[in-house]
Amino acid sequence: MISWLGRHGSGAESPRSRKRTASLPVERVSIEAIRPEPRAVIAQAAYLQLGAFEALSRAAGAAPDLHAKAALSAAAGLVLAKHRALFAELERRGVSPADAMAEYRPGIDAFYELVAGADWYEALASIYLTSGLLDDFFSRLAAGIEDGGAKVSAVIAGDSGTDAIVALLAAGMEADPKLASRLAVWGRRLVGDTLLVARSALPPTERTAEHRIEPVLTELMAEHTRRMDRLGLTA
Amino acid sequence: MISWLGRHGSGAESPRSRKRTASLPVERVSIEAIRPEPRAVIAQAAYLQLGAFEALSRAAGAAPDLHAKAALSAAAGLVLAKHRALFAELERRGVSPADAMAEYRPGIDAFYELVAGADWYEALASIYLTSGLLDDFFSRLAAGIEDGGAKVSAVIAGDSGTDAIVALLAAGMEADPKLASRLAVWGRRLVGDTLLVARSALPPTERTAEHRIEPVLTELMAEHTRRMDRLGLTA
DSSP states (O other): OOOSSSOOSGGGGOGGGSHHHHHSOOOOOOGGGSOOOHHHHHHHHHHHHHHHHHHHHHHHHTOSSHHHHHHHHHHHHHHHHHHHHHHHHHHHTTOOHHHHHHTTHHHHHHHHHHTSOSSHHHHHHHHHHHHHHHHHHHHHHHHTOTTTHHHHHHHHHSOOSHHHHHHHHHHHHHHOHHHHHHHHHHHHHHHHHHHHHHHHTSOHHHHHOHHHHHHHHHHHHHHHHHHHHHTTOOO | OOOSSSOOSGGGGOGGGSHHHHHSOOOOOOGGGSOOOHHHHHHHHHHHHHHHHHHHHHHHHTOSSHHHHHHHHHHHHHHHHHHHHHHHHHHHTTOOHHHHHHTTHHHHHHHHHHTSOSSHHHHHHHHHHHHHHHHHHHHHHHTTOTTTHHHHHHHHHSOOSHHHHHHHHHHHHHHOHHHHHHHHHHHHHHHHHHHHHHHHTSOHHHHHOHHHHHHHHHHHHHHHHHHHHHTTOOO
16 A cells, blocks of 8 residues: 555556455545645745746756757746736635735745755656656546646646656756666655645645555656656665 | 946935036937947847846845735745746747856845845845845846837836835834844945946946946936935835
8 A cells, every 4th residue: 555654666557457456355446536725836936936936037047058048938938827826716716815824834845945956957757756756646636626627737737847857857966877876766765745735735634544545646656656756766 | 427336325316406417518329319238238148037036035034924925025036026027038049058057147146145134124225225226227128129128128127015025124114123223234235246246237338437328327326316215214
């Protein structure tokens, strides 16, 4: 079983094939069946995009050359546009975005500090992997919002300039093969903290009933593994 | 006479009324009469917008509350859009933006370090005052580009989220009256370095013939004074 906090490695791709999963008649829900509180989900997703934007801006500022700076600035612009769209979505619902996001600020700020990385490449890997996982999760969760969920989900799932980040990471690893093993460790370390952020966005009843949410975790981990694969790394 | 490096204060608003200016039959050019090299002007303007974007992103990251963070992030998005438009304009002209901007990077990076400010409010004042002056200057200079100058000029003159920055500065000065005198000094200190950036963008012949460019300086200083006025400060 994949847990929010447990280990998840080679088995993440096909846990359905495991005996325990196949034999236990567990009541499962797809994440879309969760009806989340729109304000909470959108505010968290909006603040997460803002954090990703800040991380990208910092990485753009620290870029070693202008090609990288331009690529990361463009990515920052895409992520900021996602933040702004979610911000506007809160306003449209009569919610003060700043007030709604404030509740989640301490936790999310602490998360982004944890995953900031020791150098530029770790920072890039963090942005790619944590935003990837969180966008996957929040776009699924937002789809369950009764009024306008599909739209919010599409915003969150929108392009974050990922291709450019992957290209920069690939170039870095080609130039320095040692970087790959460091990023592989780093990529695995990020998962736990990122899943905790996702978990905290679930309604309390779902949060404690982990078996109900396991299929979602399985999918999230499979997608994380695909992102690591794209970097040529083992998840 | 207003010089690129000299003192400019109370007389900046009306130097035409001075006796010397009125009596000397100096040949003057309006800045639009300068036919600048498109690649050079657009690349410098693009990189300046990128630097302003980075300064705004840093200020957003350091914002004391989410209202300020949201306002500054929105401003960063506007400035980034200006950078992206100028970047695309270079590409449209068959110029590699990264290569074209690289030449100006050391000088502009050094400029943004000089005007970074000692704290958040000085950083905001810098962004408002230096971007204001440089957008004024480069939008005028770009208007003289023979092919498509009006479009480039309009991009540079576009909204940079100025109102939000002014509001944050005003709130800061209301809460701490000492801040106003500090920002007044800071605002005056910024001008020299900012004018040097503008000066370096002029073709060499114009750069040394300062008397030909004086009307432009006069206008730039008058607009700087208006921005200082908006902050309730004496230029």
